[in-house]
Amino acid sequence: MFSVNALPASFGDCLWIEYGPDDAPNVILIDAGPSAPAMLKERLQQLAARGGTLELVVVTHVDADHIGGMLTLLENDFYGVPVRDVWFNGFRHLPGVETFGEKQGERLTGLLLDKRVAWNVDLNNAACMIADDNYPVIDLPGGASITLLSPDAGQLARLKRNWIRVCGEADLYADVPAVSTHYDEDGREAFGAAVPDVTRLAGETFVEDVAEANGSSIAFLIEYDNKRALCGADAFPSRLLSSLAQLYGAGPHRFALVKLPHHGSEKNVSKELVEGLDCRCYLFSTNGARYKHPSQSAVARVIQHAKRPKLIFNYRTEFNEMWDSQPLQTMYEYSVQYGDDGGVTIDLS
Numbered sequence: 226m227f228s229v230n231a232l233p234a235s236f237g238d239c240l241w242i243e244y245g246p247d248d249a250p251n252v253i254l255i256d257a258g259p260s261a262p263a264m265l266k267e268r269l270q271q272l273a274a275r276g277g278t279l280e281l282v283v284v285t286h287v288d289a290d291h292i293g294g295m296l297t298l299l300e301n302d303f304y305g306v307p308v309r310d311v312w313f314n315g316f317r318h319l320p321g322v323e324t325f326g327e328k329q330g331e332r333l334t335g336l337l338l339d340k341r342v343a344w345n346v347d348l349n350n351a352a353c354m355i356a357d358d359n360y361p362v363i364d365l366p367g368g369a370s371i372t373l374l375s376p377d378a379g380q381l382a383r384l385k386r387n388w389i390r391v392c393g394e395a396d397l398y399a400d401v402p403a404v405s406t407h408y409d410e411d412g413r414e415a416f417g418a419a420v421p422d423v424t425r426l427a428g429e430t431f432v433e434d435v436a437e438a439n440g441s442s443i444a445f446l447i448e449y450d451n452k453r454a455l456c457g458a459d460a461f462p463s464r465l466l467s468s469l470a471q472l473y474g475a476g477p478h479r480f481a482l483v484k485l486p487h488h489g490s491e492k493n494v495s496k497e498l499v500e501g502l503d504c505r506c507y508l509f510s511t512n513g514a515r516y517k518h519p520s521q522s523a524v525a526r527v528i529q530h531a532k533r534p535k536l537i538f539n540y541r542t543e544f545n546e547m548w549d550s551q552p553l554q555t556m557y558e559y560s561v562q563y564g565d566d567g568g569v570t571i572d573l574s
């Protein structure tokens with residue numbers, strides 16, 4: 226089997242990936258939402274009961290909607306599940322000039338050290354990043370492999386220069402007051418029953434994301450049994466595209482599933498990204514809280530530039546239900562799928 230489950234993690238990401246034998250699949254966990262979804266605890270307890278292991282836990286970047294729940298999981302020792310390795314770029318891994326001497330270890334780093342969890346072992350204890358002509362490929366137990374696509378050293382250096390502010394925003398320092406996020410609320414107001422103008426929305430000027438934390442996202446492709454899924458975290462589309470081009474030459478690049486970056490923000494889903502992918506299934510992971518994601522422009526770009534895409538939402542919300550329109554689907558040749566209380570599971574096998 227090979228499946229990706231986008232758990233209901235509010236406005237954040239929490240991906241539970243299974244591959245291998247149906248009765249005892251290998252499990253990877255990517256992020257844990259702003260707070261750990263209740264069903265994640267159940268799943269971990271079930272995994273512990275069958276003697277399973279988390280082959281890999283990835284904390285893609287230091288934003289609250291990805292890292293918040295991870296603090297709870299670490300505090301609770303993953304509810305009894307052994308963890309083979311955690312990938313997370315803490316301050317100690319970041320390249321570039323150090324501009325302050327103290328305050329390196331925020332809460333997640335403290336927990337990783339306290340709990341003696343394996344940390345970036347697959348990366349020889351160095352940063353989880355790509356470098357010129359070096360796109361690490363990590364083989365996982367059970368036959369899956371991961372090829373890193375993001376971040377690069379430049380993005381990690383930017384994060385380093387802004388580390389305290391970015392971690393403060395994610396409430397990762399007990400003594401640094403959490404400030405309201407600096408991200409624009411770039412999602413649109415819901416239009417209710419109004420039918421979106423796909424062509425106009427898709428054609429809106431694209432301005433790429435510049436947020437340091439998003440640019441530092443660990444994004445990769447995971448391959449199992451000749452199927453590939455792109456796990457975009459909140460990465461910048463230009464980074465993903467140039468990594469794919471470096472690795473595989475001119476696109477479009479075939480994927481069975483693309484988890485679109487940054488919950489379908491208009492700043493992270495460009496026409497070029499969609500045109501660079503040969504994929505039928507696009508996952509939008511968010512309930513739209515706080516940032517009103519996905520943006521209608523991002524969804525419209527997928528509809529306009531992908532070939533008969535299936536839009537997969539892990540929630541049905543006022544920010545995505547307008548796409549469940551038969552006339553629109555007929556006109557633009559796309560389909561939709563909405564998750565339920567359990568989020569949404571995409572079977573890739």
Ligand SMILES: [Zn+2]
Binds near residue numbers: 290
């Ligand atoms: Zn996010």
